[in-house]
Amino acid sequence: MRGYGAVPKLNKGHIMSSMQLNDFMKINGFPIFETAKELITKYELDVRYIRKWTTEAVTSAEIHISHPFVKHITIGRGPRYSGRMRIAVCLKDMSTFEKLYGKLTKKNSSTYVRYDEEGLQMLQNIRVKTELDTELSDSQLIAETDSVVEGDWSATDKLALIKQRIGHSSYARKVKARAGNRCQINSVITRNLIASHIKPWAESELVEKTDIENGLCLSPNYDGLFEDGLISFSDDGVIIINQMLSAREMSAYRLTGKETINVSTRQSKYLRWHRRKWGFHS
Template identity: 30%
Template sequence: MVFAYESRYLGSRRGYIGLGTALAEWDRISHPGHKELYGDSYSAVFRIAVDWNTDFTCSLDEMQAVGAEPLLATICQVSKDPLKGLLTLKAEEASSERQLRSDDEMIAAIRRDPSIPETEKTQLIRARVGQGRFREAVRRIEPKCRLTYVSHPDMLRASHIKPWRNATNSERLDGSNGLLLAPHVDHLFDGGWITFDETGKLITSPFLPEEALRLWNLPENVETGPFNEAQIEYLRYHHVHVFKRPVTE
């Protein structure tokens, strides 16, 4: 569901939009306009609990460029694929920006921490981009990409299972907290589009575009081999906090 409204503050025309999931039934709610914005004396305001999962904004020009109807309500449902694509892109951009800011703050804190030896600081920071001691520790456990079977190290990325920003310093360097993946597979795993169960079976998110698997020629429901006990614990975190699943699950 998309919740949006249009403002004419001081004669300007600005649009605001947020993407979230309604936590209550609202199919029967009709909302022709907002009294404060449009002066419609017959309009009513409905309050609905929402699970907001983004905090980005789209301009009216951007929305209308992909076929969005003029905003005549504070509540509307997205039904057009181009608009869905725009919102997905905006959400990913906003999420990436937040993560980069968070990572930069953590890296600065590591550099300032006098209790961490300088050599370890370097390794912790290099682990953020899958390099250094972390990468070598992952290679000893995961010698190849589980989906493409590529083993040449220059073609693979060391990806954290429990994200670097959420891990402790020891977890950031733990080889069991990583997989060696081809770049496109790393993108899917890091973004929560795919995950693995403890037996190594590939699990795909219901939100993953079908063309990603088809055009990248990735197998479905493939068994990639079991994980060790430490990897399984990290994967449980990935299932709950990273993997994209319907909010009802």
């Protein structure tokens, strides 16, 4: 992969502590690390940090991700594994994982071990984005997401689960398709898009939950800003910047304050709700 800057040196027998994703992406010359990079990209893993090591016995990357059920994924290869690629998934919540994805026979404590194709299937199960043939219909989305809202998960896990369900839905596909599968703020961005609710799921009426007029197609960074009330939009689609967002932060997010999005007449009511909620002047 390119665009990550200088390449750090890593030799056989060298064991390193945690590192950030960008630093990991700079490492070259180790096939299992190249495989890990491909899997991170393909399955859109939300990486927090990575621990990696290489010895004569094994070369491995332990990928710590943000996920309601998964702590980390270890991808390794070496004589210890008879030359096969080993994928181990360490879980925070086995019961919920098994309820969603079925019983997994090979398990040691909270870690499920799989090899080659079976391991890749596990990664497909826990990835954020799913293919069209596994998406949830509107009725399924409402039923499954409302069950999360009413469940006893923490607020953080509830939010992650709701986003995961929405990301699997026909609703998300329609919101993204209407935006041309591009971020509405920065049209250059076409990957890792989120169908962001203007009026949040938990505060929406039944018909509003799957109304595509209640959706924006945003990149994760802009989705976070919108969700936290740091940006909003006028009825004409002009971006409104919260005073809490500094000029330095605006520069980091590549915001000028002149960005605009297309807003339909029906979408205006949701944007008015968002502005009122976060104290923007209408």
